[in-house]
Amino acid sequence: MTQPLRIALAGLGTVGAGVIRLLDANGSLIAARAGRAIEVVAVSARNRSKDRGIDLAPYAWEDDMTALAMRPDVDVVVELVGGSDGPALTLARQALGGGKALVTANKAMIAHHGMELATLAEAHGLALKFEAAVAGGIPVIKGLGEGAAANRIERLYGILNGTCNYILTQMESTGADFGGVLKAAQDLGYAEADPTFDVEGVDAAHKLAILAALAFGTAVDFGAVDISGISRIRAADIAQADALGHVIRLVGQAEVQTVDGERRLFQRVQPVLVAKDHPLAAVDGPTNAVVAEGNFVGRLLFQGRGAGDGPTASAVVADLIDIARGNAVAPFSLPVALLEKAPAADPGNRLGRHYMRFTVADRPGVLAEITAAMRDAGVSIESMIQHGSPSDAGLDPVLVAIVSHEGPESAVAAAMRLLEGSPSLAEPPLVMPLLG
Amino acid sequence: MTQPLRIALAGLGTVGAGVIRLLDANGSLIAARAGRAIEVVAVSARNRSKDRGIDLAPYAWEDDMTALAMRPDVDVVVELVGGSDGPALTLARQALGGGKALVTANKAMIAHHGMELATLAEAHGLALKFEAAVAGGIPVIKGLGEGAAANRIERLYGILNGTCNYILTQMESTGADFGGVLKAAQDLGYAEADPTFDVEGVDAAHKLAILAALAFGTAVDFGAVDISGISRIRAADIAQADALGHVIRLVGQAEVQTVDGERRLFQRVQPVLVAKDHPLAAVDGPTNAVVAEGNFVGRLLFQGRGAGDGPTASAVVADLIDIARGNAVAPFSLPVALLEKAPAADPGNRLGRHYMRFTVADRPGVLAEITAAMRDAGVSIESMIQHGSPSDAGLDPVLVAIVSHEGPESAVAAAMRLLEGSPSLAEPPLVMPLLG
Known part of the structure; x- marks a missing residue:
């Protein structure tokens, strides 16, 4: 069996602690599947002394998490700090720039800076993996x-x-x-x-x-x-x-x-x-x-x-097992230049049925105004229901719900524009499509 | 980009033809994702002249499919012949023994000979992959x-x-x-x-x-x-x-x-x-x-x-992309020696509720006999329904359906043994567990 895969863990919240617990609980199985042990070498978090229910004594501690990216005894940096920018992004750049693979659960950072980080990983021939960033434990x-x-x-x-x-x-x-x-x-x-x-x-x-x-x-x-x-x-x-x-x-x-x-x-x-x-x-x-x-x-x-320490840790460690096995897939499955x-x-040209809910002042002519807007915008009404009435709701606004026949989204948008600013409406309409 | 991954295809039924159609339709995308082209080099099937709606002219033809495993211009043999033994197994052994990776959709062969083939693949450092063998296109x-x-x-x-x-x-x-x-x-x-x-x-x-x-x-x-x-x-x-x-x-x-x-x-x-x-x-x-x-x-x-040419071909080609990418995972995710x-x-000690259906002769004492067997075996009855009666079913047998309270499967089995061979039953009872 080859050398262990050596991990530095930044962030010891529920997910970070979950990764440590998972590697403890399933360590021998993971080593057998990965072909080598996966070992946490160093950790960093804001507060060293906080009780997380895990023993940090076996791991080197870094007060400055970016120091994790500089350690010669680390192969992979696992970023579980969160936030699209700030320390997480700095750490990610330093890890990939410094020759370490990066595993992260940080959806905001990948959504905002995924292209930059994938480019960096590709330039250095390093893995960048983020299974845990989307849908928790679901692979x-x-x-x-x-x-x-x-x-x-x-x-x-x-x-x-x-x-x-x-x-x-x-x-x-x-x-x-x-x-x-x-x-x-x-x-x-x-x-x-x-x-x-x-x-x-x-x-x-x-x-x-x-x-x-x-x-x-x-x-x-x-x-x-x-x-x-x-x-x-x-x-x-x-x-x-x-x-x-x-x-x-x-x-x-x-x-x-x-x-x-x-x-x-x-x-x-x-x-x-x-x-x-x-x-x-x-x-x-x-x-x-x-x-x-x-x-x-x-x-x-x-x-x-889709969330929680167990499922998210499962996804983080699946990425680590892939790296330990030497499985290399481009972060977005294609070279960055081909994206x-x-x-x-x-x-606007999407077709569908739409649910439209209006909060209206209960006064004469409101329904006529709404239905006229629908007609003028070319929205065909399948059903309309009015909830509440002056007798039971006093002066409260009344809800009117309309479902359209199938038609282009642009027509619904046009109807909403016609009604914009109408004194009959207590708030902007709520529009939701129907999925069949 | 590196050399293409060169494929030999054994079996040109719906799945084999589907693989060729898929590689044709999505070839450039697949090459981009895999980092290299995936090219069919040679094919074999029982009948060369059958119309499959695909042009076989670009591929070398082998009448004897085991010859595919011997071709020096082939990296991977794709076995889509089927059958747990016979030609499929011979081909699989020759491919792995002769230094070719093997991709197969053959569930019967893997269920019966998976350990032998995984051992062979491991000994030769070759990939053995069978995503298409289970649940069609689902990865x-x-x-x-x-x-x-x-x-x-x-x-x-x-x-x-x-x-x-x-x-x-x-x-x-x-x-x-x-x-x-x-x-x-x-x-x-x-x-x-x-x-x-x-x-x-x-x-x-x-x-x-x-x-x-x-x-x-x-x-x-x-x-x-x-x-x-x-x-x-x-x-x-x-x-x-x-x-x-x-x-x-x-x-x-x-x-x-x-x-x-x-x-x-x-x-x-x-x-x-x-x-x-x-x-x-x-x-x-x-x-x-x-x-x-x-x-x-x-x-x-x-x-x-779970089946069909498109989904199954999708799984076969996913395996080929993995091989082209150089991703190596043991066939059963662990080295054979560790399985x-x-x-x-x-x-017997599994707990559950059970549905038991009896086809009974419509004569006095049948229900007493069945319920006595339940009692003697310790099966607690939650509900019992009798379908049909002499008046509407003439001399036809009558259906009795019983649902038990939660209890051990061994008790249900014991009740069935007590009723075995009873002349009251027109056929052996049908027992199904309930999944909640």
Whole structure:
């Protein structure tokens, strides 16, 4: 058996501690599978003395995490600090620049700087791996970049944020509103104290941008992801979706559209009404799921726990085993120079049915105004339901939910523009597509 | 870019032709991902002149497929002939013995001779890959052997035969009996002219034995798989399962049980009543799905098309891309010498609820006899339903369906033994566990 693979670990939060626990618990099995031991040599974190339930005595300690990248006794730096820039990025650059392979769980950093880091890794002939950055323990980076590598992937979509999925399924089962469920999720540790990145869809968008690059062979383009989150979804929307045979999920979708011979990239994260018989409707709680459609393999579904120390550590160590085995795959499955810079697609010609929810002042003519806008924009109405009335809601605004027949997204957008600033509307309309 | 990876293809049925079509359609993408072109150099099949819709002119032809293994211009032999022994096995041995890597879709050969071939591959430092042998295009061999490699896998189960799943879901949706649905499936090409290997569970058992070895680090032990098929399932069983909130699926299950410090391997393929809210219940038609539970990653689900030329070719070419990239993983993720020879587990102490269906002569005392056997064997009855009666079924036998409370499988087996040979039973009882 060859030399151990020597690891430096930056960041000892739940995932970092999980990696140490995993290597302890399954060490001999991992060494047998990898063909060599995987040994943590040095660690760094903000606070050395914090009780993490693990013994740090066997490992060298570095107060300055960038020193990990300089140690001659280290083969791979594992970055579990987080944040798109700052110390994590500095460490990543120094590791790859200094001849160390890099494994990271940092979706924000890969979404923002993945191209730069992949270029650096390629220039130095080093591995850059980030299975843990997307969908926790689900081997979807490997599944797309290797398992489905023979395919032209045409479409990709999935549930990429466990916090949002937990909140939405809790809203579904309890009938409670967003705020209350978020608070309960925070108390249980399922949502961060500042939940913005999760509930506003940014975290899912980081992951989507990474998956899209892998799947389509395009350069990562996080800036082009069209993002909306779940914070505006109400119990009434969930109830309305239910009555329509749907559930609401935050779905990331990406596809390549070919327009006049030019490939254009569509990337969006938004809440979607998912038909109850669709596989994504059964994805409950903090579970993640990714569907990819390839031109030969057809539809593949990968599902599992999208977060948590165990699943994330499993993905980090899978990357380490790959490196120990000497398995080299380009970070995005293609050399960086071949990753296509596809312009963003115009979503307007996407066809679909849409759910539109209006919060309206309860006064005469409101429905006429809304339906006139639909007519003028060419949106055909399949069903309309008005919730609440002056008698039971007093002066409160009333909810009107409309489902359109299949039609272009541009028509729905045009209808919304016609209604923009209308004094009849208490807030901007909420629009969600239906996924059948 | 380095030299092309040169392939010889044995077998030009739907999968072989699919591989050629796939390499044609996606060739430049595959070359970019693999870092080198993948080129078919030579082919062999039984009939040279058959019209397969592909042009064989670019490839050297060998009448004797074993000659493919001897060609100096070939790096990898792709075996798509099928059959556990015979020409396929001869070719596999000659390829690996003669210094060629081997890629195969042949589940029967790997289930029966996987250890011998893995030993041969290891001795010669060659790749032996068989992603296409299990679950068609789903990258589950890669998912278990690499993606989940950091985990001790504790349990594995799934829907591994598309023909059975198609038949069962058709019986569900049409209410028709097994024979009629099988006939229709044969007419549509979803079932073979001789469907025995599929409907009697042998094909699923081949796949289960391969997955179990990969997941648990045990030697492949196909002979120890306990197998029953779906040919005895009636429309009445499907209706009864439905009334109980379940569907019937042919499920392969494997787990390691530790008894007195010794690891024992449980492997079984059988029809199972799956609760409608379980992920496997939503697996319809020819789809396959595999669930693996790891000690850190938790539950992973892989789902996709389990057969057909496109998905199977996708898996074959994924293996070729791995070889072209130089990615070396032991065929069963561990060196052969480390694969444990685990004895078969005694299934008797498995706990569960069971569905038992009796076909009884309609005469006094039959129910008393059955319920007495349950009582004497210690099986507690949760529900019992009798279908049919003399008035509407004339002299036909009557169906009695019993569901037990949770209890050991050994008690159910004991009850069945007590009833063995009883003149009250028109045929042996059909027993299926419930999966919740």
